[in-house]
Amino acid sequence: MIKKLLISTVVLLIIGGSGAVVYGNPTDASTTQETKVEQETLKVLTPNRAVVTSDKNMVLSFTAPEGTTVTIDVYYNASVATSKQNYVAAYDPIEVKIGALQRGWAEVELRKGLNKIDFTAVYKDGGEDTISRTVEVKDMNDVKKQVEESIASTSSTERLKSIVNTENE
Numbered sequence: 001m002i003k004k005l006l007i008s009t010v011v012l013l014i015i016g017g018s019g020a021v022v023y024g025n026p027t028d029a030s031t032t033q034e035t036k037v038e039q040e041t042l043k044v045l046t047p048n049r050a051v052v053t054s055d056k057n058m059v060l061s062f063t064a065p066e067g068t069t070v071t072i073d074v075y076y077n078a079s080v081a082t083s084k085q086n087y088v089a090a091y092d093p094i095e096v097k098i099g100a101l102q103r104g105w106a107e108v109e110l111r112k113g114l115n116k117i118d119f120t121a122v123y124k125d126g127g128e129d130t131i132s133r134t135v136e137v138k139d140m141n142d143v144k145k146q147v148e149e150s151i152a153s154t155s156s157t158e159r160l161k162s163i164v165n166t167e168n169e
Contacts, residue, residue: 040065040102042121042129050134054143058135060106060117067124068098072106077114087116112137 045061064070072094075087090111096104108117114136121129138146154162 042068042070042119042131044119044131044133047133047135052136052138052143052146054138054140056110056112056137058108058110060108062104062119063102064098064104064121065123066098066100066102069122070096070098070104071120072096072108073118073120074108074110075116076111085114110135110137
């Protein structure tokens with residue numbers, strides 16, 4: 001028993017003591033590799049796609065490069081007809097200046113029915129991006145009914161695909 005313990009300890013010490021050796025060559029101007037720098041842009045985290053909810057209050061979260069000003073415009077559908085939307089501004093735009101954390105948050109109050117949220121980013125260099133999201137606010141009973149109908153009308157394979165592919169939307 002002691003012999004096995006000593007052998008296993010010695011083996012572990014040998015394995016732990018061995019290190020990797022790395023050799024490097026000096027680089028000069030002709031062999032430097034260009035590194036790709038990804039252009040950071042506005043990304044909306046919440047809501048990440050068009051959603052249906054029963055909660056009128058929503059916290060919006062997004063990321064953008066430092067120094068970017070993000071303006072959030074919230075519109076609600078004032079149209080009585082269901083076939084055509086007539087969006088009206090719900091209230092004054094919200095401006096968020098992005099700091100060192102490169103994240104922004106804002107809480108908005110939505111109205112019952114169809115709401116449209118526009119995120120407009122103005123970058124330091126003057127460039128602009130706009131991302132729109134649609135949020136539908138319904139009563140809890142209406143949400144339950146819609147979920148039940150969607151479950152009954154789609155196959156289990158399609159439901160699994162929609163769950164797996166939520167990041168691609």
